[in-house]
Amino acid sequence: MKKTLLFSSLAFVLFYNFVFFEKSYAIFADIPFMISLGVTLFFFIALLQTIFYSKYTFKPFLIYLFITGSLSLYFMKKYGVIIDDKMVQNIFETDFSEASGLFNFEVLGYFLLLGLLPSVIIYKLKINYLTFKQNIIFKLKYIPLLLLLIVANVYLFSKAYTSFFREYKPLRYYTNPTYPLYGLGKFIKRKYFTKKLEFKKIGEDAKLLPKEGKPKLFIFVVGEAARADHFSLNGYKRDTNPTLKNDSEITSFKNFYSCGTETAVSVPCMFSVLTRKKYKDSKAKHISSLIDVLDYAGVRTLWIDNNSDSKGVATRIKNYKNIKGSCNGECRDFKMLDGLDKFVKTPKTTFIVLHQMGSHGPEYYKRYDKIYEKFKPTCKTNQLNNCTKESITNAYDNTIVATDAFLTKVKEFLKQQQNRYKVALWYVADHGESLGEKGVYLHGLPYFIAPDAQKHPASIIWFGNDFGIKNEDMKRLEDKKLSQDYIFSSILDAMDVNTSLYDEELDLFSPLL
Ligand SMILES: [Zn+2]
Numbered sequence: 001m002k003k004t005l006l007f008s009s010l011a012f013v014l015f016y017n018f019v020f021f022e023k024s025y026a027i028f029a030d031i032p033f034m035i036s037l038g039v040t041l042f043f044f045i046a047l048l049q050t051i052f053y054s055k056y057t058f059k060p061f062l063i064y065l066f067i068t069g070s071l072s073l074y075f076m077k078k079y080g081v082i083i084d085d086k087m088v089q090n091i092f093e094t095d096f097s098e099a100s101g102l103f104n105f106e107v108l109g110y111f112l113l114l115g116l117l118p119s120v121i122i123y124k125l126k127i128n129y130l131t132f133k134q135n136i137i138f139k140l141k142y143i144p145l146l147l148l149l150i151v152a153n154v155y156l157f158s159k160a161y162t163s164f165f166r167e168y169k170p171l172r173y174y175t176n177p178t179y180p181l182y183g184l185g186k187f188i189k190r191k192y193f194t195k196k197l198e199f200k201k202i203g204e205d206a207k208l209l210p211k212e213g214k215p216k217l218f219i220f221v222v223g224e225a226a227r228a229d230h231f232s233l234n235g236y237k238r239d240t241n242p243t244l245k246n247d248s249e250i251t252s253f254k255n256f257y258s259c260g261t262e263t264a265v266s267v268p269c270m271f272s273v274l275t276r277k278k279y280k281d282s283k284a285k286h287i288s289s290l291i292d293v294l295d296y297a298g299v300r301t302l303w304i305d306n307n308s309d310s311k312g313v314a315t316r317i318k319n320y321k322n323i324k325g326s327c328n329g330e331c332r333d334f335k336m337l338d339g340l341d342k343f344v345k346t347p348k349t350t351f352i353v354l355h356q357m358g359s360h361g362p363e364y365y366k367r368y369d370k371i372y373e374k375f376k377p378t379c380k381t382n383q384l385n386n387c388t389k390e391s392i393t394n395a396y397d398n399t400i401v402a403t404d405a406f407l408t409k410v411k412e413f414l415k416q417q418q419n420r421y422k423v424a425l426w427y428v429a430d431h432g433e434s435l436g437e438k439g440v441y442l443h444g445l446p447y448f449i450a451p452d453a454q455k456h457p458a459s460i461i462w463f464g465n466d467f468g469i470k471n472e473d474m475k476r477l478e479d480k481k482l483s484q485d486y487i488f489s490s491i492l493d494a495m496d497v498n499t500s501l502y503d504e505e506l507d508l509f510s511p512l513l
Pocket of ligand 1: 224225262264431
């Protein structure tokens, strides 16, 4: 049994994965890393077989792997098609005439040699199965061991694996027969185990309280991957805030924490009534966001995106603009300010979100213009494993210098509007970023194991003199432990919106704090 398990795992790595190795080698061109990828894949396939090992499941499981493995290899090689959940769905839902359209002698060759032949061998093989008790012991012994071997192997090449998992995600689609198996699992989950949630409006009771004088104009900047400890405002030894450091009106929150470690979690969470502890992606996406609630209250809202999109936060409001693709090459964040003066021409209570490209990695060097290249030399590739830690940090720090200039520009814009508006600016980065500490790069680690670098983003706030909130009061909160949980109710308060969703304990501007 163990021999079958080891030989079949080896066979899969050697004979069913040349597309995967070919594509990986084209990117990494690193033989030791290719060997490591093979070894990891071997352990992983062995692990799957160990999990599925029992008298009743071992043979059917292996036969399934050989059959799908042989076909998926053919389709990958010939058409570059990947057998994912959508393909599995196609396979289940297709009819004979469609399937026969794909038939030819070459696919038959793959199927006979790599699918049917090993399947027949497995079928005929006499296996001395373990008893139930032996099987439990076998699993308890080998599952942790294989997991440990995988972790150790990944750790040895952690830089390359970071690129592999984060930057070259599509590469793993070519691992065989693991990816088709994953596709099948995903298909089953989607088809049979996903509840369809209805969108539920919340905060429809929101009302804008009447206030004396000029209307308010609030700009909320969502930063990208900007870690607090790389801002000189927060004590970083390098001068990454050449402009803001001279600004005595602003407050930099030095102890501010994020909801998630990646954009797809942090951004919806920041604008959700749910706190980090209660946050669930599926739930948050099916209830009104802060932007919706402001909209219900009659606040004029606008979301401008230079990142990916609003992650479902601003999909229901009228004024949403994605500037990506509207520039020659990548748009600079400054571009989001174009035309803003027109938008705010008629005085009305207004809330604007600017979603930055900021410090999006790994190609930090692409995020800023030459004038912000303060630290050199910089890493000029997306393969961080080819760069020194210093050059990666240099490029990253230059993105902070660019953000410093961008925030200064946003503040200047608001100052120009002060004759007609009471103005405010709040910058909160979505999450932090790892820059090679303990071999970890980028972000997105599960919250409970993520280092502080990923969970501790920068946040800066400023109020115009007649806004009704004093900058000195904010300075008192400079060192207080705060988080993105405070955004929802603080903004409601600052915008004078009254709703039952408001929670005074999570309001930065409440005198209670
Ligand atoms: Zn992000």
